[in-house]
Amino acid sequence: MTSRPPIKVALAGLLVLLVAVGVVLWRGAARSDDAARPPSGDTNPSTSTASAPGSAPVAAAPGARPPRGEQIPMPGCWDGLAAFDQGATLDSVHAAVAAAIQARDTALVAYLQERLTELVGNDPDRALQLVTWALKAAPPEPAIYLEALKAAPAVRHPRVSEKLLAVAEDKSLAAPDRASALDALETQHRFTPETRGRLKTIALDDSADAAAWMAARTLGRVMKEDYTRTGTYAPYWKDLLDIGTTSEDTAVRLLALEMPSYSDPLLDSDSIDVLAKVMRTDKERDVREMAAFRLAVTEDPQKALAAFRAAFDGEQDLCVRWAFLRFAVRAAGADALPLVEEFARKDPRLRQDYLDFKALYATGTTDFARIWLGKKEHHDCVVEEGAPH
Template sequence: MRRRLAGTIAGIFLLIGFWFLFWPKGTPDPPVQPNQELGAASPEGERHRHGGSHHSADEASGEDEGPPPGDRIPMPRCWQGLVDFDKKASLTDLRAAISNAVAQGDPLLAEYLRDRLAEMIGGNADTALTVLGWATQASGPELGILMGSIKESSAVRDPRVASALLATGEQKSAASDLRGSALEALETQHRLDEASIGRMKAIAMDDDAESAAWIATRTLGRVMNEDFKRTGSYQAYWKELLSVGKDSPETGVQLLALEMPSYADPILEDNDLEVLTKLLMTDPDRSVREMAAHRLSVTRSPNKVLAIYQQAFPAEQDECVRWAIFRFTVRVGGAGAMPILAAYAALDPRFKDDHQDFMAIYAAGTVDFERVWMGKVERHQCVLEEGMPH
């Protein structure tokens, strides 16, 4: 039996925002030294929260009435000494400041320092490798920040850095979060050579790789889409993704591998039809069969695909897989597919209203499938266990 990946794979960092917090009234935080406790609030933030005349009156009376209800003005968080730190900080200073910001639980400052570290790395491969060395000794938010800075730098596409990240992702003895963050940093590559694609596939197929398998699959797909947009090339990636989609022991990895072309929608070749047809007809997991129906719909051979759908629909017993076949028949055949839909509806009365819906939409002159789909009433409750609607 295939195992399912559980939980969210990658952590999500908070974005830097100027209007994130309100300052507490009358309780300014104590000043801090920039190289010691970056992230503490500056007293200036409290002093500038009121206009000058109101503030003077408050000081004279000893009362702080504050702004009227509903007129409270949020102020950006400020860190005392940050400007001076920014000018003078070395690479090791930034590392210490990141550790301190994480310890203080200040995500905004941590994000700022991550971006600053990415700037400091720039295109310097040696600096990126130094930070990667630190990352291999880190964990939790600090690991994410250090790896994130490498991912945001241009040095991530240096062959030495990319090779080191892939090697880190391959380390079976390493913690899963370290492996995953290294593989995620490779998402920004413009292309992967065939050897790297094969190594990434091996991670994706590793039954013991846990979350790293999922992230390797996603990274492979994202680089494929980037390469496809730049050069029109996708076949080397898709060959391995299709293999993962066919043979992975993890249903979540299977689904992701089959889904990744959806983000660029390359038109698949006829030699892919056999594998996808087998998945549609025989895979034990209904969500994989749905995804196979989806993947078949972007084709150069619509008549072949319509024939596959017509063979699969009567043999399929699951309503949601039948619904996938039904609607992707429309995507492939357009208005000309209405007789096929009529045959489906005659076989399964649950789809009679869907047939009528599509007939009415096409009769009104709509032909583009995206617009056809926007005008379609949803009549089937089909949501995959991973939470992905189809």
């Protein structure tokens, strides 16, 4: 293996890291897959792809880039790194991160980020030091430190989580920095009612930009964690439903309604009433479709069918009507076929969909996932990011 210039640590504490051959261009953000929304906002927040049976629209992170392939750092490629590791401290790794960023060596930055996580461990004081560095540094360093903290157990210490929430609430900070702090909170096991309320306030703040979107996502991801651990979802869903119906930001509304998709709890009857109103009144096609998707998993399928029927006549967009049809089938299975036939009579463009579903259920198959695999697509309703619709 071709060796790289060695790492030298001066006795005075100044680390000069020399890396040259084989470096790749620094891409400017931490390795988070969809961590933060840029200040410019979102051109079209809902790239509609099939995230679940029935092709639900997906609320894309505003300005997010396509996920990159996995990067596996190979620390053995750097001469002297083993010796550096033996005496590594939080301060020495901090200095090494800055040097590696300057050298544009993303693989080394990724390795050093993991070392920061290890060094922090369950120590709240070390965790708070990362937050301090993040607040003082220029991009991309803040995201690196907060991503390292996110993976450390200390992030769940009350002092640390409170500090991160305070950073997220600080309107004097740039929106991406506030969003990075919220991203670091996503590995909490649960949120108290007070914390949920503070996050909801951020999500509903029209001036919060990236932080508003991230606050909704953070609520949803901790809801999934709490639901997995304890079966609790209702308090989080109530907050998300409020955000999804009152936020002025389309991307935030869409994401708030999407978040239960990752745990799929059975929605209660009261939620159906709220979502039915969203299907009838929201000005954005994507949000109306997402509300229909939410109604597909409910404890009262017949009430969901009634909501789809009530919304159908007032809806003029073919793609939203198609969403009402397919999610009605997902909610009630073969019991939805009379309603689907009614939709097809009212809108002949949906007739072939009715015939397809009728034929599929006639085979005796009842599982919707299998039904959906056999369903042909007749409508061009996938919206690419930024495309008009």
